Amino acid sequence: MNRAESAFPGNHRDVPLAMDAPAFRSLGHALVDQLADLLASVPARPVTHDPSPSEVRRALELDGPLPEEGCAAGPLLAETASRLFEHSLFNGHPRFLGYITSSPAPIGMLGDFLAAAVNPNCGAWTLSPAASEIETQTVRWIAQLIGCPAGTSGLMVSGGNMANMVGFWTARAAQAGWDVRAGGVAAGPRLRAYASAETHTWIQKAADLAGLGTDAVRFVPTHDGLRMDVDALERAIAADRAAGERPFLVVGTAGSVSTGAVDDLPRLAALCRRESLWFHVDGAYGGFAAAVDGAPAELRALGEADSVAVDPHKWLYAPLEAGCALVRDHDALLKAFSYHPPYYLLDERAVNYFDLGPQNSRGFRALKVWLALRQAGAGGYRRMIADDMALARVLADEVRARPDLELQTVELSITTYRCLPRDLRTRAAENAVAEYLDALNRAVVERMQLGGEAFVSNALLRGRYVLRSCVVNIHTRASDMAVVADVSARLGRELDATMRPVALRPGA
Ligand SMILES: *Cc1c(COP(=O)(O)O)cnc(C)c1O
Numbered sequence: 001m002n003r004a005e006s007a008f009p010g011n012h013r014d015v016p017l018a019m020d021a022p023a024f025r026s027l028g029h030a031l032v033d034q035l036a037d038l039l040a041s042v043p044a045r046p047v048t049h050d051p052s053p054s055e056v057r058r059a060l061e062l063d064g065p066l067p068e069e070g071c072a073a074g075p076l077l078a079e080t081a082s083r084l085f086e087h088s089l090f091n092g093h094p095r096f097l098g099y100i101t102s103s104p105a106p107i108g109m110l111g112d113f114l115a116a117a118v119n120p121n122c123g124a125w126t127l128s129p130a131a132s133e134i135e136t137q138t139v140r141w142i143a144q145l146i147g148c149p150a151g152t153s154g155l156m157v158s159g160g161n162m163a164n165m166v167g168f169w170t171a172r173a174a175q176a177g178w179d180v181r182a183g184g185v186a187a188g189p190r191l192r193a194y195a196s197a198e199t200h201t202w203i204q205k206a207a208d209l210a211g212l213g214t215d216a217v218r219f220v221p222t223h224d225g226l227r228m229d230v231d232a233l234e235r236a237i238a239a240d241r242a243a244g245e246r247p248f249l250v251v252g253t254a255g256s257v258s259t260g261a262v263d264d265l266p267r268l269a270a271l272c273r274r275e276s277l278w279f280h281v282d283g284a285y286g287g288f289a290a291a292v293d294g295a296p297a298e299l300r301a302l303g304e305a306d307s308v309a310v311d312p313h314k315w316l317y318a319p320l321e322a323g324c325a326l327v328r329d330h331d332a333l334l335k336a337f338s339y340h341p342p343y344y345l346l347d348e349r350a351v352n353y354f355d356l357g358p359q360n361s362r363g364f365r366a367l368k369v370w371l372a373l374r375q376a377g378a379g380g381y382r383r384m385i386a387d388d389m390a391l392a393r394v395l396a397d398e399v400r401a402r403p404d405l406e407l408q409t410v411e412l413s414i415t416t417y418r419c420l421p422r423d424l425r426t427r428a429a430e431n432a433v434a435e436y437l438d439a440l441n442r443a444v445v446e447r448m449q450l451g452g453e454a455f456v457s458n459a460l461l462r463g464r465y466v467l468r469s470c471v472v473n474i475h476t477r478a479s480d481m482a483v484v485a486d487v488s489a490r491l492g493r494e495l496d497a498t499m500r501p502v503a504l505r506p507g508a
Pocket of ligand 1: 100158
């Protein structure tokens with residue numbers, strides 16, 4: 001008997017992962033039915049459920065060993081789906097307003113399903129002809145939506161951090177003045193990057209991973225509105241040049257994480273042009289607001305940046321993961337990442353995306369974004385984003401209307417506020433009171449996050465702890481904003497009654 005016949009009698013192969021078309025159809029339908037019911041039930045569920053990691057492990061029976069024997073796919077899928085629904089945090093809940101994590105568009109969920117089924121490897125064009133071309137169009141549409149010039153290049157990445165890092169690495173290769181990819185950063189003068197003190201932590205990771213070290217980043221102070229002090233930036237650049245160092249990159253923020261502040265991008269762009277520095281904009285949160293009338297005018301200068309990071313899994317409502325790095329000059333991307341000559345097919349230039357970024361094999365992240373852009377259109381997106389910003393102002397009104405809450409800031413779709421018992425209002429600047437208010441508001445956030453009625457997070461404003469609501473959520477309604485304000489005020493009153501130090505009580 002030959003080897004084939006002895007190992008595979010009758011050409012049969014027993015595949016534990018096999019699922020024939022009828023089985024796939026019936027399991028797929030059952031899962032979709034279950035998901036449709038569960039999704040419809042989200043608004044009536046708590047935003048989140050389990051307080052501790054061990055409780056989650058117990059509920060999902062996650063402590064066991066890897067089973068030697070497999071199990072039937074149908075019950076496995078059905079049980080997993082319902083357990084995930086019982087024990088997850090729902091960023092698709094209408095009152096999930098924490099951090100900057102959007103509700104996923106339903107077409108995006110289906111898009112990821114479709115993408116996984118086709119399973120193109122979007123590293124090489126030949127392995128993903130349709131998918132690579134869809135990615136190219138998606139990048140082009142995103143660039144167009146936020147006002148970047150025609151011809152802007154870029155690629156889909158996992159999220160804002162990676163999109164910003166692509167900008168950082170591209171700037172490093174373009175600006176070093178020596179072959180920094182071959183010789184490393186030690187082969188030239190010290191490279192310096194400049195970013196405001198409000199910049200997201202990606203900048204530390206980027207400086208570290210690019211070999212510059214986090215000390216290479218100059219954190220420029222901000223003004224009261226939490227925008228970068230451009231005069232201080234100019235002084236820092238001049239001082240570093242005078243010391244023989246090499247400034248290469250200025251990072252502007254289009255929508256800071258804490259309050260949604262937008263740096264003076266036009267002035268930063270002009271400064272970078274004058275100083276021959278790479279201008280990168282972190283628009284992971286606020287970049288897409290550039291599409292909307294009534295957004296801060298500074299966002300118009302996004303189109304002047306050398307590179308921009310945006311995050312479709314934020315304000316394009318794509319399910320995680322989807323980030324997008326935009327780079328004005330396609331050749332700069334190649335110069336930063338490629339190890340191959342340009343690739344041609346039948347006399348046409350074809351994009352191999354592994355030459356434009358850090359990844360080799362790549363999934364089809366663009367599909368869910370492309371489908372959503374087509375379903376809603378640019379106009380539909382403008383409406384959804386503008387509505388999110390309007391909801392932030394509705395929350396501000398609700399906060400103003402409650403005597404035990406105090407509004408702090410409203411920018412883009414972020415509202416910050418705090419609980420401030422009315423009898424302490426005139427004393428809020430006293431040290432002991434300010435410290436107590438920090439503790440009270442921290443307790444309110446913790447209680448709210450566990451309670452499940454609504455979910456906001458926090459920000460530090462000039463060192464003070466405040467509540468922070470960010471709307472990137474297609475399910476949120478105006479009425480939800482009233483509920484969030486009510487819950488905040490109620491928790492503030494309840495906790496104030498038990499937490500207030502004797503010395504701060506009325507009549508003390
Ligand atoms: C969210 C965010 C990031 C990081 O993006 P991820 O998608 O979480 O990796 C960076 N910068 C800003 C301004 C952000 O809002």
